[in-house]
Structure formats: structure tokens, C-alpha cells
Amino acid sequence: MKITNEFRLRRRTLLKGLGVVGLATIAPCSFAQVNNNQPLPRVRLKLSDYKTFRSTCAMECLHCNLTAYTYQGKLMKIQATEGFNVKCCLRGMSRTKWVYHDQRITTPLLRVGEKGDANFKPISWDEALDLIEQNIRETITKYGNEGLFISTHAGNMDSIKNDMGKAFFDYLGGSTKQAGSLCCSAVTAAMIPMVGLRYADTRDTIADSRYILCWGNNPAVTMQAYFKNYNQARKNGARLVVIDPRFNETAAKADEWIPIIPGTDTALALGMIKIIIEENYIDEDFLRAHTGAVYLVDQNQQQIRQNEDDKESYLVFDTLTQKLVRHDSTGVKAALFQHELPPELGYTTVFEQIYRQAKAWDVNRVSQETDIPVETIVRLARDYASITPSMIVQNMSGAQRTEHGTYVAASQFYLALLTGNIGKRGAGICDAGGAKQMAKFSPIVPPAPNAKNITPIPVSKVGDYIVNDKPHPINFWWIMTMGVMTQLPNTNKVREALKKVPFVVVADNLMSSTALYADLVLPVTTIFEDTSLMAGVRSQYVQLMEKAVEPVGEAKPDYWIFARLAERFGFGEVFNQPIEHYIDACLEGSGITRQMLEKGPVRPVEGDWIPFKDGIFRTPTKKAHFFIEEWQKKNFSPVVAYYQVTESIKGSPELAQKYPLMAVQRKLARSIHSSHGMNEWILEVQRNQPNVLIHPEDAKQRGINDGEWAIAFNDRGEHRAIAVVTTHIKKGVVSLDNGWWEQQGGSSSHVTNDQVEHLGTGHCCNSTLVDVRREV
Numbered sequence: 112m113k114i115t116n117e118f119r120l121r122r123r124t125l126l127k128g129l130g131v132v133g134l135a136t137i138a139p140c141s142f143a144q145v146n147n148n149q150p151l152p153r154v155r156l157k158l159s160d161y162k163t164f165r166s167t168c169a170m171e172c173l174h175c176n177l178t179a180y181t182y183q184g185k186l187m188k189i190q191a192t193e194g195f196n197v198k199c200c201l202r203g204m205s206r207t208k209w210v211y212h213d214q215r216i217t218t219p220l221l222r223v224g225e226k227g228d229a230n231f232k233p234i235s236w237d238e239a240l241d242l243i244e245q246n247i248r249e250t251i252t253k254y255g256n257e258g259l260f261i262s263t264h265a266g267n268m269d270s271i272k273n274d275m276g277k278a279f280f281d282y283l284g285g286s287t288k289q290a291g292s293l294c295c296s297a298v299t300a301a302m303i304p305m306v307g308l309r310y311a312d313t314r315d316t317i318a319d320s321r322y323i324l325c326w327g328n329n330p331a332v333t334m335q336a337y338f339k340n341y342n343q344a345r346k347n348g349a350r351l352v353v354i355d356p357r358f359n360e361t362a363a364k365a366d367e368w369i370p371i372i373p374g375t376d377t378a379l380a381l382g383m384i385k386i387i388i389e390e391n392y393i394d395e396d397f398l399r400a401h402t403g404a405v406y407l408v409d410q411n412q413q414q415i416r417q418n419e420d421d422k423e424s425y426l427v428f429d430t431l432t433q434k435l436v437r438h439d440s441t442g443v444k445a446a447l448f449q450h451e452l453p454p455e456l457g458y459t460t461v462f463e464q465i466y467r468q469a470k471a472w473d474v475n476r477v478s479q480e481t482d483i484p485v486e487t488i489v490r491l492a493r494d495y496a497s498i499t500p501s502m503i504v505q506n507m508s509g510a511q512r513t514e515h516g517t518y519v520a521a522s523q524f525y526l527a528l529l530t531g532n533i534g535k536r537g538a539g540i541c542d543a544g545g546a547k548q549m550a551k552f553s554p555i556v557p558p559a560p561n562a563k564n565i566t567p568i569p570v571s572k573v574g575d576y577i578v579n580d581k582p583h584p585i586n587f588w589w590i591m592t593m594g595v596m597t598q599l600p601n602t603n604k605v606r607e608a609l610k611k612v613p614f615v616v617v618a619d620n621l622m623s624s625t626a627l628y629a630d631l632v633l634p635v636t637t638i639f640e641d642t643s644l645m646a647g648v649r650s651q652y653v654q655l656m657e658k659a660v661e662p663v664g665e666a667k668p669d670y671w672i673f674a675r676l677a678e679r680f681g682f683g684e685v686f687n688q689p690i691e692h693y694i695d696a697c698l699e700g701s702g703i704t705r706q707m708l709e710k711g712p713v714r715p716v717e718g719d720w721i722p723f724k725d726g727i728f729r730t731p732t733k734k735a736h737f738f739i740e741e742w743q744k745k746n747f748s749p750v751v752a753y754y755q756v757t758e759s760i761k762g763s764p765e766l767a768q769k770y771p772l773m774a775v776q777r778k779l780a781r782s783i784h785s786s787h788g789m790n791e792w793i794l795e796v797q798r799n800q801p802n803v804l805i806h807p808e809d810a811k812q813r814g815i816n817d818g819e820w821a822i823a824f825n826d827r828g829e830h831r832a833i834a835v836v837t838t839h840i841k842k843g844v845v846s847l848d849n850g851w852w853e854q855q856g857g858s859s860s861h862v863t864n865d866q867v868e869h870l871g872t873g874h875c876c877n878s879t880l881v882d883v884r885r886e887v
Contacts, residue, residue: 156182164659165192165711166638167645168203170786171265171294173336174545174650175199176712177206179639179659186210186639186660195712196652197336202783205792209637210663214621214789216634217664226610226628236665236675242631244679246614247283250586257565258586259286260612262573264593265294266786269656270644270697271555272669275686276591278556279673282682285563287585289570293598295507296570296873297516298542304739305524307729310648311722312544313502318343319537322494322501325353326523327376327510331360332780334506350498352491354379355509356775357804357846358839369491370841373773373877374756375481376510380522381753382477383492384469387529392496394531398447401726402528403736404462405445406438412749414738415458423731428452428460439732461738464750465525472753480753482841496530500537503527507543509775514756514878517742517870522751528735534723545648548722550701550715552646555693556685569867571874574604578611588612591635591669596624597785597850597858600876601865603828618669621789624853634666641668644694644708646701651720653701655694655708742870756878758864760843763880770825770880772809776859777846785850785858801832801856804846805883810836813883820886823847825879828861831886845883 161180168174176192177199189206191198219239224230250258261280263273280286292299299309317323317340331338341364345351353362354369354376362368371379387393398404406425407415417424417437425438427445433453436443446452449463474485481488495501503523505511511519523540524533532538546552566583568576573595577585588609599605609615609628617629626632639659646653670690677686694705703713728735743749760767781797782788803823805815815821817836822829823845830847840846847859863876 161187162659164639164657165654166656166659167650167654168199168206168783169267169269169638169643169645169656170783171268172202172649172783173197173334174268174645174647174652174654175203175336176652176654177203177638181659184660189639192712200335200780201796202787202790202793205787205790206638208790208792209620209787210639210660212621212789212791215663215666216619216622216626216632217666218634219665220632222630226615226630227606229622229627231632236667239631239633240675240679242614243616243676246587247680250614251284254584254586256283256285256563257287257583259283259589260288260568260577260585260587261286261589261591262289262593262595263591264292264598265784266592266594267669268592268645268647268649270552270646271690271693272643273592274555275670275673275693276589278559279677279686280589281559281562282677282685283680284561285559285565287565287583288567289573290567291570291867291872291874293570293874295511295543296871297511297513297868298505298507298520298871300517300741300871300873301521301524302542304730304736304741305521306723306735307731308548308722309542310544311540311542311548312720313539313541313722314340314544315719316536316538316721317341317502317541318347320344320500320502321347321349321537322498323349323351323504324491324495324501325351325355325361325365325504327355327508327519328504328506329355329359329361329778330504330506331364333778335780350494352494356773356841356844357777359777369483369487372480372482372841373775373844374513374515374759376513377515377518377522377751377753378472378477378480379483379488380519380526381469381472381751382474382488383495384465384522384525384529385472386474386489386492387496387526388466388469390493392493393529395447397531397726398462398529399445401534401728402734403438403732403738404460404465404528405447406461406738407435407458408461408464408738409458412743414461414740425732428456428458438734461750465529465737468748468750468752495526495532499530499532500535501530501532502538502541504541506541509877512776512874512877514758514864514866514868514875515754515870516868516873516875518751518754521739524735525737525751528737533735534721534726536719536721539722543649544722545650546646546653546715547648549651549720550653550703552697552701553699555696569872571600571865571867573599574601574606574608575865577608578604585612586614588615589618590615590625590629591618594623594625594785596628596853597788598860599865600860600863600874601827602858602861604865618672620666624785624858627853633672634664635672636662636666636668640666642690642694643668644697646697646703652712652714653698653703653708654712655705745870747870758866758875758878758880760880766880770882771843772881772883773844774823774859774862774879774881775844775846775877776849776863777804778849782850785852788850788852788855799855801830801848801851801859802835803830803832803848803883804835804837804840806840806842806844807836807838808842809845809883810834813885815883815885821883822886823859823862823881823883825862825881827863827865830859830861831856832859834883834885845881
């Protein structure tokens with residue numbers, strides 16, 4: 112099978128795909144391309160000659176609605192759906208090039224050479240299913256269900272496919288799964304216990320904000336469809352501030368860029384909290400009424416309850432009656448400050464616990480730790496607290512992809528809660544968020560009756576754990592919707608794991624970097640080639656994903672594959688129902704029907720969405736919590752505290768002598784993780800080579816010139832990229848591009864830290880030390 116390293120594209124073809132020329136002109140040319148470039152008679156078509164279908168980009172993006180135009184069963188053009196709330200980007204419009212890609216997998220492929228050599232032979236679906244069944248049965252016999260491993264992620268976030276795959280393995284009796292997430296486990300570990308809901312975004316009222324703090328993220332790229340809201344906020348007079356080691360695309364549009372040492376964000380937040388408390392910018396009424404800041408804590412650092420069997424019976428001190436009462440008693444004014452408590456009581460409030468952590472972080476100490484000037488820290492705290500409403504944009508930031516990322520995410524919620532900047536227009540923490548925050552959706556299949564509870568593998572440690580048989584050997588590995596060779600950290604260890612596992616199945620559309628190391632590659636459909644449902648955590652709209660054309664070659668939907676396998680294992684009736692059955696099952700309880708979706712995307716609620724409106728949170732108490740006992744059980748502080756990142760200049764001075772540069776990962780407009788990484792239109796319009804951003808002083812020390820090939824390296828591996836010598840990156844830090852395929856030279860994940868984030872079981876890629884050398 113041919114592996115293409117570079118693509119060439121005629122400018123005229125690209126302009127047609129972008130819709131620069133009209134449908135009447137594009138149709139004959141595009142039709143010729145999908146028929147092996149055989150010439151066709153030139154025919155001028157009318158718009159009515161085309162059929163239209165709607166779907167959405169399904170990978171971890173913003174799930175913009177797309178309209179496909181087809182003619183005689185061929186996909187001709189894709190454009191943004193008229194009337195939808197956002198417009199799609201080039202990635203969405205160029206999906207015709209994905210469907211008809213020359214690297215498209217069109218039949219099951221069985222490896223006949225060494226893993227990684229891309230030497231496969233075509234086989235039939237029956238042969239492929241036979242091999243899968245045989246290897247699953249042999250694995251269970253020899254290793255038990257623990258020997259089965261399934262990897263899924265964000266390559267397809269529709270509401271059917273990943274859930275169907277996990278459910279299939281559960282019906283087999285269970286399997287080893289991944290724990291945590293490469294994207295946002297730290298945010299989840301902060302938000303769920305603090306506010307009771309993950310995926311709560313504030314995008315609807317960004318334009319109402321007067322102060323927007325983009326902290327460790329880059330919404331101009333990662334929220335590009337909604338960046339119009341940021342622009343409107345600025346037109347309305349809002350101040351836009353970016354905290355990031357890199358002068359990113361959002362910083363280029365902002366009022367201020369504040370560079371920071373990676374991994375020190377919590378120290379900055381604590382310094383801001385100290386100023387906000389000591390200068391009395393806190394919202395006392397909000398804290399007393401809507402948060403657990405008033406809960407009492409004893410001398411053993413335990414929260415006090417009226418009844419230990421009732422986890423929500425937190426006690427507070429009523430300053431009116433001078434008695435201990437339940438926090439939810441009526442007519443109570445709960446003590447917030449230590450001076451409101453009788454000295455003999457022997458308790459503190461949670462608020463006082465927060466202040467004790469922040470008190471140690473005076474501005475000079477914060478400045479030394481973060482390398483942010485003292486005057487900037489003071490202004491930042493005062494502006495955020497006083498220019499209201501103010502909003503922090505978290506959006507699964509790079510700042511939380513660090514060793515102590517949960518504290519980073521939590522500290523930002525602390526700032527919002529302490530100042531009352533949450534639950535109202537223009538305020539809050541803007542994270543990812545979609546329809547699932549607005550409505551209830553149901554499982555697509557009933558829970559498996561006999562699934563074992565099997566110890567999972569932390570997602571960052573997949574390579575290391577499999578190579579070392581931790582916590583048990585893996586004999587069969589199913590990979591879908593995930594590029595483990597481009598996204599998992601410590602890529603060389605992941606490659607070693609892929610080579611070690613006896614039978615690896617990869618379900619994909621293209622011969623991806625991961626597929627190169629498979630024993631069996633299964634061709635799966637792209638959007639517009641099958642019917643599915645998007646009711647997720649990125650778009651606020653529930654969308655029916657319509658089938659527009661027949662799949663290329665013998666490609667099948669993932670759910671078709673699991674249905675055929677389920678039939679072989681005796682539970683086919685759970686998985687082989689028509690796709691409409693599973694769509695209806697998912698929609699149950701949402702108030703939305705498939706018939707409604709056939710008319711177009713549906714939003715579960717009307718009007719602007721304001722998470723935690725009026726201070727009503729999704730926790731059992733309906734209050735926000737600061738003191739998190741789950742963290743305490745892991746021997747970490749139950750309130751936000753600063754811990755030095757281990758793999759950093761200060762945390763590992765000996766290692767830093769060898770690798771003195773801190774590396775951070777950069778998301779690009781050209782791809783979503785590694786999706787679209789081989790899309791020829793993207794490579795033409797964006798770029799087809801990776802970059803490493805390096806400060807001029809760091810480059811000079813290493814003899815590296817702008818535009819030269821350079822190599823970032825450490826003990827884990829190497830990443831080759833073109834040096835961009837610029838002051839747009841903080842001195843002592845380099846920025847590496849995420850998402851490049853092995854066929855393009857390899858991912859930056861070759862060098863990234865595979866440590867597990869302590870509280871969220873997430874990714875620590877931005878806690879990485881490297882050096883960079885000029886390529887000789």
C-alpha cells in the first residue's frame with residue numbers, strides 16, 4: 112500500500128473547493144476527480160440538479176453544521192449550512208478531499224510485513240471478522256477479559272460510535288480501558304466536585320463581558336467559529352488579556368499579553384486571590400449564600416457535618432443565633448471570616464483555609480515564581496475583580512495539561528466564585544460545552560449485565576504500561592477514533608507497545624500513523640457516508656448526521672462492525688438494530704425527537720445559556736464547593752495549593768542542566784489533533800511542515816537560524832521541525848506543533864512527558880523539558 116509523504120495541488124482546484132467559483136462550474140470538474148480523473152462532458156448544472164444533506168464535523172471540534180451537495184451519488188461540495196449560528200472553516204469545507212483521498216482505506220487489510228512498514232494485503236470482511244473473533248476468544252481464554260484493551264478518543268465524538276465500541280467490549284464481559292483524558296481530565300477533576308457539572312460554557316454572553324482573561328488557551332484557533340463573540344465584546348469596550356508563554360493568535364488581537372513560566376499558573380492565581388481578599392474585592396453575600404466557603408473545618412482538616420451519614424449536612428456558624436446549624440437552614444447568616452467565630456470553637460471556615468494558602472503568596476514571591484512583573488500581577492488582580500462582569504476563558508487550556516493541572520483549573524473557579532463573577536451574563540468560566548449541559552440524553556444500549564470491573568490504564572501511560580505488562584498483559588488492542596501514534600505522549604514507548612501486542616486492530620478512514628502498526632486495519636466511514644447523531648459536549652445544537660453518499664470501497668460504519676461481531680458472540684440483538692433505533696434511544700429524555708432533527712439542528716433551550724444562573728450549581732447542595740475531599744483522599748490539599756512541577760527548571764535542576772528548555776504544545780488551525788493532518792487542501796493553504804518556536808537568545812546560544820531545520824530532543828525521543836526564531840515565545844520556552852503524522856516526520860509527542868496528572872489522571876504534556884539543536 113502506497114504511503115504519500117507530500118501532496119501537490121493546483122490552485123484552480125483549491126479555489127473551486129472553497130466555493131470561489133460557482134456550483135454550476137464546480138460540478139463537472141469535481142465529478143471528474145472522483146471518477147479517476149476521466150474526462151466528462153462539460154455540463155452546466157442548476158442548483159436544483161443537486162441533492163443536499165446535512166452533517167457535522169465529528170472530531171473534537173465545534174461541530175459546525177455542514178451542507179453537502181451531491182450529484183449522481185457523488186459528493187461534490189460542502190459548505191456552511193445557511194442559518195446555523197456559526198460558519199464552518201476550511202477543514203469542514205474540505206471534507207470532500209477526505210472522502211475521496213488517495214490514501215483512503217477501502218478494504219480490510221491484513222499485515223504481511225513488519226509493523227510500521229505499511230505492508231498489507233487486502234482481505235474480505237468475513238476473513239477480518241473471523242480473525243477478530245478468533246483473537247478475542249483466544250485472549251479471553253489465555254488472559255481473561257483483562258487482556259482485551261480498547262482505545263477511543265476524540266477522532267469521532269458523535270453519540271453512537273465510541274459508545275457502541277465500549278458497550279460491545281462490556282457485553283463480552285469487560286475489557287481494560289483508558290483512564291482519564293488527554294484533553295481535560297484536570298478540568299473534570301476540578302469542576303465535578305466544585306460545581307457539579309463538566310462542559311459548561313459561557314459563549315452565549317461573551318459579548319456582554321467587560322474583562323476577558325484568556326488563561327493558557329487560544330480561542331482564536333480553538334474556538335474560531337465563536338471568536339466573533341470576542342470581537343463583539345471588544346467593540347463593546349471589553350478588555351481582552353492573554354496569559355500564555357506564547358504570543359498566540361488570540362494575543363495578537365488582545366489588549367495585553369502576559370507571558371508566564373509554564374506550570375506556575377496556580378501561583379499566579381493564589382497571588383491574585385491574596386490581593387482580592389486583602390483589598391476586599393470579594394462578594395461576601397454570594398459566598399455566604401451560594402458556596403461552601405462558610406463550611407466549618409476542624410483542627411484535623413476535616414469538614415464538620417451534622418450527621419456523618421448525610422454527606423450534605425455541612426455545618427456553619429450562624430452569627431445571628433451564635434449556634435452551629437446546617438448550612439441550608441433558613442434565616443441564617445453564616446460566618447465567613449475567622450473573626451466571626453468564637454475563639455473557643457476550635458474551627459475555621461473553608462474561606463479561612465483558602466486565605467491561609469493564598470496569604471503566603473505576596474506579589475514578590477509570585478513574580479519570582481512566574482516571571483511576571485509585580486505591577487502586572489497587582490493590575491491583573493484588581494482589573495479582574497473590579498471591571499465587571501469579568502470572564503475567564505479556560506477552554507481546556509494548556510495550563511491544565513501540567514502535572515498539577517487540576518489546581519490550575521480549580522484556581523480559576525476560585526477567582527470567579529470569590530468575586531461573584533459566575534452565574535450571570537458576561538461572567539463565569541468559559542469551558543467547552545454543548546447540548547449535554549442543557550438536556551438529558553440516554554445510553555444507546557442497556558448496561559452490560561456481566562461486565563467485570565477491570566483496572567484501567569492511565570491514558571498518558573498507555574505505552575509504558577503495555578510494554579511493562581501493567582497492571583496485566585494486553586494481548587488484543589482495539590483502536591478507534593484515536594491516533595495513538597500522534598496523540599499519546601512518549602511516542603517511542605507507544606510504538607514499542609504497538610509492536611508488543613500480538614493483535615492490534617485499527618479502525619480508520621486513512622492509512623494513519625497508528626494504522627501503520629496494526630495487524631488488521633478496518634476501513635470505516637467518514638461523515639456523509641453513514642447516518643448518526645451528534646448530541647455532545649462541543650455544540651449546543653443536537654444534529655442529525657445524514658448519509659449523503661455510499662461509502663468508498665468496502666468502508667463500513669463502526670456500529671456495523673460491532674453489530675456483526677456481536678452476532679458472533681451471541682448478543683447480536685443488542686447491537687444489530689437499525690441505526691434509527693440507537694438515535695431514538697439516545698434522544699430519550701431530551702425532549703428532542705428524530706423527526707424534529709430531520710428538519711434541521713435543534714437547540715434544547717431557548718435564549719442565551721448562562722451556566723449556574725443565579726448561583727444555582729449542579730452539586731447535591733446546589734452550592735459551589737471549595738474544599739474537595741476527593742483531593743484530600745489522594746494526600747493532596749483539599750483547597751487549592753501550589754505544588755512545584757517536577758519536570759521543570761526548578762523541579763528537576765539536574766535534568767534541566769541537560770534539557771534546559773521548557774516545551775509547550777501548540778494547537779494549529781490546520782488540524783484537530785491529527786485529524787485533517789493529511790488533507791491536501793489544508794496542507795496547501797495552511798502549511799505542510801512543523802515549526803518549533805524559539806526565542807532569539809535561546810536560538811543564538813545554539814547556533815540556530817530562523818527557517819532552518821532543528822531538532823527538539825530529550826531522553827524520550829526527537830521531534831524535527833523548522834525553527835521560527837521569534838520574541839513571540841518566552842525565553843527559556845519552546846513551542847511545538849501538535850498533530851503531525853509519522854509520514855510527515857512524526858509528532859511532537861515523541862518528546863512529551865507521560866507522567867499522569869495527580870488528581871485528574873490526565874496529560875502532563877506541558878510539563879516537559881527539552882533541548883533544541885540545529886540539524887546538521
